[in-house]
Every structure is written in C-alpha cells, then in structure tokens.
Amino acid sequence: MKEAPLKVAVVFEIFLPVVNGIVTSGVNLAENLRALGQEVIFLVPDTGEFREPSLGGVPVYRIPSLPSRSYPGMRYVLPWNRAVGEILTRERVQVLHITGPWFLTMAAVRAARNRGIPVVHTFHTMVHEADYLLYMVRFRRLVPLVRRLGWRFYGWYIARCAAHTAPSALACRVLARQFPHSRPRQISNGVEGALFRREVPSREEVRRRYPWFGEQTVLFVGRLGREKSLEVLIRAAGVLRGRPGLEGFRLVLVGQGPEGEGCRDLVKALGLEGVVHLPGYLPHGELLSSGLLHRARVFATASTTENQPMTVIEAICCGVPVVVPDVAGIRELVEENGLRVAPGDPRALAGALEALCTDQDLHSRASRAALAMARRFDGAAVARQMLELYRQVLRTERGASLAPERPGRYTSRYDGKNDGKNGQRRDDEDTDRSCNF
Template sequence: MGVRVAIVAESFLPSVNGVSHSVLRVLEHLREAGHEALVIAPSSGGQVPSSYAGFPVVAAPSGTFPGYPDLPFGVTTSLRMETVLADFRPDVLHAAAPISMGHKAITVAHRMGIPTVAIYQTEYASFATRYWIGPAQSFIWRRVRHSHSLATMTLAPSSYTRQELINRGIPRVGLWGRGVDSVRFSPAHRDEAWRREVAPGGERIIGFVGRLAPEKQVEDLRVLADLPGTRMVVIGDGPRRAELEQQLPQALFLGQLTGDALPRAMASLDVLVHPGELETFCQTIQEALASGVPAVAPARGGPIDLIDPSHTGWLYPAGDLATMRSQVQDLVGDDRKRHAFGRAAREAVRHRSWSAVCADLVGHYRTAVDAHRLQGVV
C-alpha cells in the first residue's frame, strides 16, 4: 500500500548540499516504489523547479543564513502551511533539517494530527559559532529541541549525532544513514590522464571535496602543504574560496565539479582528507570510499561510522592536526597499504544503495504512522 508523504525541505534545488541531495534521492525512490509525494521548498529567488520526479514542488519565500547567501531556507505562515497540508492530505510529514519552515511544518502537523518524521541533518547551532553569530546558539538549540520533541520520530544520520541529540533531551531518536551510488562513484573511473595533468611529476594526490565554507575547516589542510611528493587538490566552491586560495597557495582549486567530472576526479585521488568537525554524516567520505579512495577525518560526528581505522582510512582526534598530517603521510608514503585500504573502502560501502536506504526510510514512515495511531492522536 502506497504512502502519501509531504516533504518539507529547508533546502532544495538549485542549492546543492547534503539536505537537498538526500531529498532528491528520497523523491526518486518514492516515485519508483509507487508512493505519492509533495515537496514544500524555498523559492531560492524563483529558481526552484515546479516539480521533481513527477511530484509537485510548492515554492515558499526564502531567506539566507548570515554570511552564507548560497544556503537558503524557507519561511512561510502557519496558515499557508496548513492549507497546503490540508489539500494534500499526507499520511506522514517528512521534515528535512527543520529549523525555520520545517519547524513551522512540524508544529502545524502536530496540531492537525499528522504524524511527522524529522530528519536531523545539520548542526545549525554549531554553524552559528562558525559564522560569528555565537549568541544565537542557545536560541537555535531551543528551536531544535522544540521541533524534534514534537515530531513523532527523529532520525539522526550517525550514532554520534544520535547520542548528541539524546544528551540534549530529544526523545524518540532513531538512525537513518545515507546511500551511495556505487556505480557512479567507483574505482573504474580512475583516470590516469587526469592524474598526469594535475600532478605531472607523478605526485600522490591529496584531495578535499566539499563546500568552501567556515564549517568545513579547509584551512586545516595547510599542515599538509610541505609533504614531499604530494599535490593538493581542492574541489568545490563557496564563500571562502578566495581566502582559502591565499591560505593554500600550493593547492590546485578546481571549483565545483558536476556530471562525470566529479566521480572521475574522486576516483583519481590517492587520499581524501575532510577536516570539518561538524559533519553529521559526510556523504563526501562515503563517495570517496565507494571510489576506492581511503579517507582521513576527525573522530567526531558522521566520519566515526564511515571510516574503519587501519582498514579504510584514519580518524584523528578533533583539532590534532599533527596526527592528521602523520596519518596522511602514512598513506601517501606506502603504496601497498594505500591500495589495501582502498579495496577495503570500496567493499565496505558498495552495498549501501540509495534504494535500500530509502526503503528503510519508508519503513520509518510506516512506524511513525502506526505509533501515532497507538497514541490515539488521530
């Protein structure tokens, strides 16, 4: 029996980030599995599509986070949200990274007796500190607690994040990870011509892939600048690009890559380093592992679940850049070990398809609906 799902996405196309990426994969699965969906998303200056995967997209006014105009979030009235939900009559509401419009959606759905699944995906409170608005942290955590406490179920993307939410007093927290396209991201896309162009001296290529924003801590890569026989490549764009180009003059900045260019570049790296300490999951690491590329990251947040130390990469204590440097040096300096790590990395994630992960999500939807009925709320 099909499920009718209203997805309220705090971020959506044309923005490309972890929130929008996972929502797109969920919509594709819902269409393939014969479910019904409606999306409510920020208008992003009128650029949001009117539909996706055959499902209608209702555009809402949008705002942007201070210091990060490329990351819009939705704003709307309770009356408008109630009208849209009443017209669609969903079995369940999926709130993707609720903070503004998602918070309002959960509040309205609670009042209307609609079960809700809140997907915790972004450390908004910690972002506030990175963007020089630290005093907003306590307000943001109050908002997060209120939204997720009202939700029928909250799903965290990693065990670390789940425990953090529980410690913050949020009830009914489960786990829902992310899938990876192991056909698109595969060692088969390794391109020796690309490698010769990037590292003409045959250097080992150290890569970063992601948004060039404060929370990614790309500047930490400076401790790798003088590793002999290496070439650093930075893939991505964002508000800190110009500043980072000055801080990392030895690095090659390739900008944001899309289409076939991204998996080709990913598979052609020797090591991926992702120094951000605020990752609730970190899809980039999973894509690197699927590409047969070992990863190095802080032992905080999502990377803890993704990287198996001494098998698929290394985890270093958050902030310990000397250890990060030694771990990267260990991999670039030992071809046999690096290749063994790469093979293990591929094997560890290649079965984590989006189809399987999204099927699990539909199971969570059904559990939320059943729980809501048992509570006698409907």
C-alpha cells in the same frame, strides 16, 4: 496483503542550486522511495534560481522566501504561510519528513499538525557546534548563550514530531541527551550505488582535462566554510611540499563558499600555488563523471563538525581511502578504509596523507575495505528502513503514542557540561554505537 503506497512530503530549508549533504541524501531517499512505489513531493524555499517543476519525477513546490544572513543559503519563510497547508491538503500528504529547523519547516509542521499529519524528523546538522553558531553571532563568547537558546528553539520541533532519526550514532546520542524522550533511531544516509560503479575516465584522461591532477592527488569536496577547517588541510599540504616520493602530491579543494577567498590568500601566502588548487564548484553529476573522485589517491577532510558527511560516503563508495579527524561522529566512517588523525593538527594530517600516498600496500588494503564498507550505504536499503518507520508512525494512531506526552512543553536538558573546549564535541561521546533509545 500488499500495503497501499504512501505520499510523503520532504521539507528542505536549503535547496538547489545549493548542493549539500542534506539535499543529496534527501533526493536519494526520494528517488528510492519512488522506486519502492511510494509518492514524494518536495517543499523548498523559492530562491528564484531553481525553476524546474520537478526533480527526478518528484514535484517541487517553491514557497516564497526572503534572504537570511543566519547561515549561507538559508531563507526566511513566514511560519504561518497558508500555501504550505494548501499543498499538503491538495496533495493528500500522509507523512511530513523534516530535515532541519527553520521557518519553512515551522510552517510545514504547523500545517501538518493542523491536518493530523504525523511528522518525522532527521537530525542532520550538528547545529550546536561553535563553528555553525558563529555564522549567527560574530563573538565566540556569545556562543554558549546562543547554543542554549538554539536548543530551546529546536525543542519546539522535537515536541511536534512523531519520530526522530539521525544518520550517525553520535547524532543519536546528542539528540537523546538534549531531549530524553526523543528516542532517535539511527538510519544512515544513502547513496545510489550504481552512480559510483559506472565507467569513468582513466587517470590519464582526467589529467588531460585537469592538468593539475596528479598520481598523488588528495581531494576535498564540500562547502568552503569555516566549519570545514580548511586551513588545516592547506597547512598539511605545506608540510608535504618538496618531500621525497611526493613529487606528484596535489591538494584539490572542490567547492565554493565564504572562506574561498581566504583559502586562496593562505595558499598564496604559503607559496603553495603549484601544490594546492581550488577549481571552484562542480555540479554533482559532473564531479562523478569527471573521474576526479574515483581517481583521487585519497579523500581528506579536517572538519570536526560532521555528522555523517555525504562526501566521505561517496569517496568510500568509489573505493578511495579517506583521512579524517579522530573525533566522534565522523570516525564512525573510518575503519580499515583509511586513517584517523588528531584534530586540528596539520603535521598529523600530513603524516597520514604521506602514508597513503607512498605506501601502496596500505593504500590497496584501505581501498578494498572502502568498497566492502560501501554496502552499508545502499540507498534502496535506507529507503526501506525509512518507509517502515513511516508506516509504523501511521499505524500508531497517526504517531500519537510516539510523540512526547506534552507537546509544546518540551525543553532541552542542555546544561553546558557536555561541551568540549570552545564548544567542540568530546571524544568520549563516541563510546557506544547503540542509539535506539
């Protein structure tokens, strides 16, 4: 017998016009759930900028909020906001899906539990990493203390969820280590494959629109923040400047953020104005239709704080070889479709970029492997996995048997022993792909 459609509320702590991996993957999930006949609503903080009543057919409920300095784009919402509960009741929401721990999420979780609505949590951001915590505290020596407090704060949410997911094996292990009863399941971020198979401008057309675009363009797309290690990318470009066979080499950093001015200053200081370009932010649709991503020679990131970055997945879906640091989490996305390099090493990164820019056989093999890998991230398949989890939670006495035995007394097992240098993840965290704890 066909099961009745569900109504799911997805909570975002950051929303449009800010675009990040959580927003992109969450919107894709909602679109594919709707294609499967389900109903979805969004709960988002009201920034005064996004005013549309819906997005792609999904109603958007904006909750009054105030600016927060804790992290760019984050907002304060009263944790006891009554409007959230009224929306859940009026919309007859059956499952609440949260995407990050902050105060709108706290209000939504409180309201859901008061109404017997089970909560599903996705662990998207490696919030324990030093580069993220330094947005909250300015002194690195305070990071261990803030990390311990942060895990305890996160534990409040973990204790009140019926099920947990994470897009990468690493994130599953991190969550299970801190909260042993959470039993996270790996469900990948999804993308809409058709968006990447569309006809795009030729390389010549891209060059006419963007004169700095060349045959050997290396692209980065993302927030220009300290956690992205952009200095490593820029210094790698400096290593490659003027090398024989790399006359067409360009590094293009698409995005905006607090480190944008610092990046421009570094480019100028190194004399790389003709090699490194920062065109600013491009809306997602414009980025995909422009041909910049599809026609890039390589997609590269130096970030060591990633979980399962959507920008890397999108490059893979375009058949673009990728270069990433060889650290737990992001290395799960690179097999034969690119190269992994020592983290924080501009010369190692430069060597990998040079290889993919000059070795056509290597580039062709990596491109074919990327297109083959793209099938793993099919948004419809991801939505089916998530829908089955929602139904499982509802079947299991509204999620009660999947929740921790003593809600409200859920604490982290963090002891500091699993940290790498300066709070960076250790490579040995990625020894096992299994994460169904």
